[in-house]
Amino acid sequence: MTNSNDCEQVLLKFYAAEERYLAADGKNFSEIASTLHPECVMHQPDSLPYAGEWHGHDGFERWMAAFGDTWASLSVENPTFYPSGTDHIFVRSTVVARAKRTGTDITWPLLQMITVRDGRILEIQPFHWDTVPITTAAG
Incomplete structure (x- = not known):
């Protein structure tokens, strides 16, 4: 079991790396990769432009490229962490983003269930309201 404070720290590092990746137009995935377990999985709803399950560092990098094709900038604001007493941690936050195609600014609530193993993110399961x-903002 991973310590809940360790989970929070790896997630804060991931969120910051994700923000810098988008700001640099996808030029440096290595900082994000350092937060990810080799067997990581990202789940995204079928209704989003970057839908699907993305496995491993290669899959996650492809997801980040698709994500970066959608968002010019994105930040995870005011994350509140809810440790579960296991390797899972729940995070409630607000996402603030600017769509690349439309230039639309959008804010939405997000809940994520994240699994951390060996101090790195193993799985991310977002739950969108x-x-x-x-998708409208993304164009």
């Missing part, structure tokens, strides 16, 4: 505003 409503993906329609997200």
